[in-house]
Amino acid sequence: MVRILVLANSYPSAASPSGAPYLTNRLTRLAQRPGVEVRALALVPQYGPVTARVRRRVGLLPNEALRLADNEAGRRFDAVPCRWRPADVVAGRRGRVPMGLVARASAGVLAATGVHLAGPSSYDVVHAHGMYTLPAGAVAERVAAALEIPFVVSMHGSDVEQIMPRCSSAYREILSRAAATTYVSAALRERAVQLGAPERASHVIPNGVDPQVFVPHGTPEPAPGDAPRVLFVGNLLSVKGADRLPAIIRALRERLPGASLDVAGDGPLRELLAAQDPQILRLHGRVEPERVADLMRSASVLVVPSRAEGWGCVIGEAYATGTPVVGAAVGGIPEALGGFTAPIPEVGDEDALAEAYATRIAEVVAAPPEAAALVAHMQGRTWDAVVDAELAVLTAAAHTG
Numbered sequence: 001m002v003r004i005l006v007l008a009n010s011y012p013s014a015a016s017p018s019g020a021p022y023l024t025n026r027l028t029r030l031a032q033r034p035g036v037e038v039r040a041l042a043l044v045p046q047y048g049p050v051t052a053r054v055r056r057r058v059g060l061l062p063n064e065a066l067r068l069a070d071n072e073a074g075r076r077f078d079a080v081p082c083r084w085r086p087a088d089v090v091a092g093r094r095g096r097v098p099m100g101l102v103a104r105a106s107a108g109v110l111a112a113t114g115v116h117l118a119g120p121s122s123y124d125v126v127h128a129h130g131m132y133t134l135p136a137g138a139v140a141e142r143v144a145a146a147l148e149i150p151f152v153v154s155m156h157g158s159d160v161e162q163i164m165p166r167c168s169s170a171y172r173e174i175l176s177r178a179a180a181t182t183y184v185s186a187a188l189r190e191r192a193v194q195l196g197a198p199e200r201a202s203h204v205i206p207n208g209v210d211p212q213v214f215v216p217h218g219t220p221e222p223a224p225g226d227a228p229r230v231l232f233v234g235n236l237l238s239v240k241g242a243d244r245l246p247a248i249i250r251a252l253r254e255r256l257p258g259a260s261l262d263v264a265g266d267g268p269l270r271e272l273l274a275a276q277d278p279q280i281l282r283l284h285g286r287v288e289p290e291r292v293a294d295l296m297r298s299a300s301v302l303v304v305p306s307r308a309e310g311w312g313c314v315i316g317e318a319y320a321t322g323t324p325v326v327g328a329a330v331g332g333i334p335e336a337l338g339g340f341t342a343p344i345p346e347v348g349d350e351d352a353l354a355e356a357y358a359t360r361i362a363e364v365v366a367a368p369p370e371a372a373a374l375v376a377h378m379q380g381r382t383w384d385a386v387v388d389a390e391l392a393v394l395t396a397a398a399h400t401g
Helices: 021-031 049-057 086-093 099-111 136-147 158-166 168-177 186-194 242-255 270-274 289-298 313-320 333-337 350-366 371-377 383-400
Strands: 002-008 036-047 077-084 125-129 151-155 180-183 202-204 229-233 260-264 281-285 301-304 325-327
Touching: 002 021, 002 136, 002 383, 021 036, 021 383, 036 049, 049 086, 077 099, 086 099, 099 136, 125 136, 125 383, 136 151, 136 168, 151 383, 158 168, 158 186, 180 186, 180 383, 186 202, 186 333, 229 242, 229 289, 229 313, 242 260, 242 270, 242 281, 242 350, 260 289, 270 281, 289 313, 301 313, 301 350, 313 325, 313 333, 313 371, 325 333, 325 350
Parallel strands: 002 036, 002 125, 036 077, 125 151, 151 180, 180 202, 229 260, 229 301, 260 281, 301 325
Antiparallel strands: none
16 A cells, blocks of 8 residues: 655646646546555645736736636646745746745645644655646655655656756755656756756656557548648647747748648647638647547647657657657657657757758658557557556655655
């Protein structure tokens, strides 16, 4: 028996009900395991009137949009409200861990139903997902100390790439006290170690796919002369390269005049993309995984032009449907690509970068990897396998704590 308390920075929210699938997939499978008890707490931000007004002015989400989603995915979590004060926001902006916020969040976790009542023996290990501006790992450290149990920290991408460089000293101390750390790619672990994270007891556990959803069956066979369809799946953010999509499809159409682009996702860059010709760039908004799989099966190629990426779940999902991928040479993307296509190096000139993506996409359309090889590459790379690997780490931590 292992009893796990999960703390998460990311979760399905009112604004993004299908958000954090990499966590909900884990929790679904953990709950099905015999001998495993798991409780997940989402660290839900709340802002006072002054900070909320500033956030509205700059287009950031209001409190009501940040609440836990009222759906099946959201109900896998319990919410712990974390009140951000102006000083916490300033600390985060200046590259400091907001320790007052960490203390309040930790108290909120300990006061959550079922945690404070049952005492130190309620759980065997705390598992924190994320080291963002409110680092779940920092909260886990305090909670674990209060419950006299070990803690493990898992990092997924932008927490290492974007936040850790500004808070490397504090993060180094927190991670050095963890019983273990996990990363979704070797590249992400390497970057964290460069920034001072311990290599001791660190593990690489890439994200998986749902083999019931992402399957090649029913993949339409393109008819001779069919125009290629490019697909992008993800949040419409600059870090995901969503702002690069119009230039990429324009450059591709110079090579393949009938090419078009489907975009599944939502975010701040939606208006930029909505201003494009809808016959060339089609916006689908946020869609359920089953619809994502349909779009992947209909696509000639998936494009992942991210500026930073811990792993890139969509790459494995596309491969599982038999669809090739063109992606950036950043973070864990080259690992996820698995040698089927060469990643696109980052260059300073965005026009040149769009041309590079267009050239590679045209090459893949003309001579795609064998779909069967892509599907075979993903055999066994499931969320169940991810949970197996993480349970081994968590169980070892619990038994040595």
